[in-house]
Amino acid sequence: MKIFLNPFVFIALIAVTVNVMATPEEDKKTFQQFYSERFSNIDLDEFSNGVYALDKDARSQWEAMSDFPPYEDALEEGEELFNTPFENGNHYASCFQNDGQNIRQNYPLFDTQRNTVVTLELAINECRIHNNEQPLPYKKGDIAKISAYMASTSEGSATNVSIPDTKEALSAYQAGKQFFYTKHGQLNFSCANCHVQYAGRKARSETLSTALGQTTHFPVYRLKWEALGTLHRRFDSCLINIRATPLEAQSETYKNLEYFLSYMSNGLPINGPASRK
């Protein structure tokens, strides 16, 4: 017990405890402040551009590409899919508020009836099931296209994820937060190690993006994938890189992680879909 008598250890423990117990709103403030202090020359909204907010050389290549973005066709297909009626005559629009227009910024949301996080992709599939259609695979393909189209209707709207004041919603948020800061895989890295502590530095040839703004532009067309992929697919890539086994798309853990990450980006503009390396 002697260690607790050491005033420095004591203060450090209190500091950690305070952060562990902080409310989501306090977390968000600390989180956003951390980046705006580290990158004081970058506007908060700019973080929605991920690595291109930090890496000037990469940015000019990226901007050159944005005249003919590689996801253009997929985005058009997404719109078509979204507007094509199901066999029963209903549309996706019937499942969503505001006919599914300009709502991306509210996702993921917490369903207090079922006590679970509902991501946009989950809501898309639940809409299909509700209308007697087969669910789509979660990581790529049609679901990413539909999600991309829906994101595009929210262009510029501020991320607005809310956490109802219930024990269950808070614990979903907490679980996502804990996963984000927990080291995983044989390489023993946490998401935060790369995207908080090392953000802006290089990992191999790539600049590491800030975790702030990571959710605003999904789904993403990755040149490596040669297609659109969902956020959960991107989680997989990062886990694989640290020699951890990826989790199921739409697993509780991934949903909670998305919930936490999106909440941290509250206020930042939606700008999906986007292209990345």
Place this chain on the structure above:
Amino acid sequence: MKKSQLIRTLGLVVFIISSSVLAHGITQSQVEQAIATAEKLLIQSAQVDHQWSTAEPLIKQAKKALQLKQYENAYSFAQKASQQSTLALKQADTEQANWALNLPK
């Protein structure tokens, strides 16, 4: 017993033990046991969302070697797989206490 006698006796004992191990080596059932253990640990690590991607390929290699009746090889792969998942479980455990150290300050 003279010193030289002692050495000779000891040498004989060592020879007998080692040759019996070499002759019988690792048995099929020992390999099966080792693979079962590795699989159990793999599942345990997955249950706490800490599975390492290094473990499963080792189990696959162990099973392949078992099929080829290369029991020593198979056993060693299975043990390595178990080691990886044991470390993964340990990581889950330590992180339960330490994750908050990564919080931005």
